[in-house]
Amino acid sequence: MQCKKARELLGDLSDGWPVEASLQEELRSHIAGCADCARYRAQLERFDAVFRAAPAVIQPPEAVWEKIREALSPGFVLQPQVPDVLGWLGNLLRQPAFAGMIVMAFFGFMLVAVVTRFTGQGGFAGKAATNEWINEDYATVYGFDTALERYLYR
Amino acid sequence: MEEGLSETIEQAAAGDVAAFEAIYRNLAGFVYAVALRTTRNEQDAQEVTQDVFMKLHQNLKDFRGESSLRTWVYRITVNEALNACRARNRHFRKRVEMDEQTLEQQVDPHTLEAGPDVEPGVTRQLDKYLAVLNPDQRACLILRKIQGLSYEEIAAALNIPINTVRSRLKRAREALFDANKKEQDDAV
Numbered sequence: 001m002q003c004k005k006a007r008e009l010l011g012d013l014s015d016g017w018p019v020e021a022s023l024q025e026e027l028r029s030h031i032a033g034c035a036d037c038a039r040y041r042a043q044l045e046r047f048d049a050v051f052r053a054a055p056a057v058i059q060p061p062e063a064v065w066e067k068i069r070e071a072l073s074p075g076f077v078l079q080p081q082v083p084d085v086l087g088w089l090g091n092l093l094r095q096p097a098f099a100g101m102i103v104m105a106f107f108g109f110m111l112v113a114v115v116t117r118f119t120g121q122g123g124f125a126g127k128a129a130t131n132e133w134i135n136e137d138y139a140t141v142y143g144f145d146t147a148l149e150r151y152l153y154r
Numbered sequence: 155m156e157e158g159l160s161e162t163i164e165q166a167a168a169g170d171v172a173a174f175e176a177i178y179r180n181l182a183g184f185v186y187a188v189a190l191r192t193t194r195n196e197q198d199a200q201e202v203t204q205d206v207f208m209k210l211h212q213n214l215k216d217f218r219g220e221s222s223l224r225t226w227v228y229r230i231t232v233n234e235a236l237n238a239c240r241a242r243n244r245h246f247r248k249r250v251e252m253d254e255q256t257l258e259q260q261v262d263p264h265t266l267e268a269g270p271d272v273e274p275g276v277t278r279q280l281d282k283y284l285a286v287l288n289p290d291q292r293a294c295l296i297l298r299k300i301q302g303l304s305y306e307e308i309a310a311a312l313n314i315p316i317n318t319v320r321s322r323l324k325r326a327r328e329a330l331f332d333a334n335k336k337e338q339d340d341a342v
Contacts, residue, residue, distance in 0.1 A: 008324075015298060015323045017305070040331075047330055050283060051299035053276045057183035058190060060203050065178060068207050072171055 001030040006037045014044050159223065167214035174214075178207055181224070184301065185231045191296045192235035194284060198242065202234040209234075228303070228311040232293050239289040286333040291326035294319055 009027050012019050019027075031037050142150075165173035182203060189202035209230055217223070284292055297303045297311060298319075309316045 011324060011327050017320060043334065047283065050276055050279045054280050054300050056187055056301050058187040059183050060186035060200060064200050064203050067204055069171065071208060072211060
C-alpha cells in the first residue's frame, strides 16, 4: 500500500467513514513498517483528542433568553437597531410636521434673501445699505470701529 | 424532550411562553455551542442563537415533530452561523485586502469560552485548529467531531450530498496538517 492511500484511509477511519476490513488489515501492516504514516496517525489522534474534549453543549448567557422572551411578548414590534446619535433632536426631526416646517422656513428665508439682494431694499441687506451711521464714507473717515461704536451707542 | 415533544410544540405554537422556554432550555446549549464554534465570536453566536429561536417560534405551527427537531434546528443554526461568518468577512474585506486564511484567523478577538470543566489548553488548541479552516469546513468538522452527527445527518443539516461532507472533512484534515507543519517549521 502506498503512503498516500494509507493516509487517506486513516483519515476516513478517523472521520468514521466505513473502510473494508481487508483494507484495514492492509493498512495495519503498512503502518507497522512505515514510521512516517505512524507519525501521521499519532498526529491525527492528537487532533481528535482535542475535538473529543470540546463540549457539545454550551449554555448561552441568560440575556439571550431574555431578549427572545421580550420579542415574544404581545405587542412587541421588532425595530432595527439604529444608534440614536441625535437624541431628542433626532426624535423631533423625525416628526413629519416639524420637518416640513423646517424645510418651508429654510426656503422662505432663501427667497427673502434672494429678493432683497436683487432689489436692494428691505431685509438685512437693505437696512445695512441705508443706515447712515455705518455707511461706507463714515467708516472710511473715522474708521470702522468708531463707526460701529457710534452705531451701537447712538 | 422527544417524549411529549409534539404536545410541547403545540402548546408553544398556541402562545404558551413557558412551553417555548422548555424547548429553548433543551436546545439552546447545542445551538449556542455550534454557533460559537462556527462563528468563533461570542456576540455573533448570541445573535445566531436568538435568530434561530425566533425562526423556530415562527415555524412552530408547521412543525409536526415527524422529522427530527434537532436536524431542523441544526440546519437553521449552521445557516445562520455561516451567514454571520460571511457578513463578518465582508466587513473585514471592505477594510483590508487580505487572504482568506488571514481573515479567518482575525475573526475572533476574544478567547472562546469553553464551557464547564474544560481545560483552557484544550480551548486554545481547539480555537487554533478551527481558525485554519474555512466556515464550511469548520461547520462539517464541528457537526461530525464535536456534535457527533452521522454523515447523513450532516448532509441533511447542510443540504449537501454525503460525498461533499466527506470531501469537506478531508480538506479540513489537510488544512489542519498543513497548519501543524507550518507551525513546526516556524518553531525550528
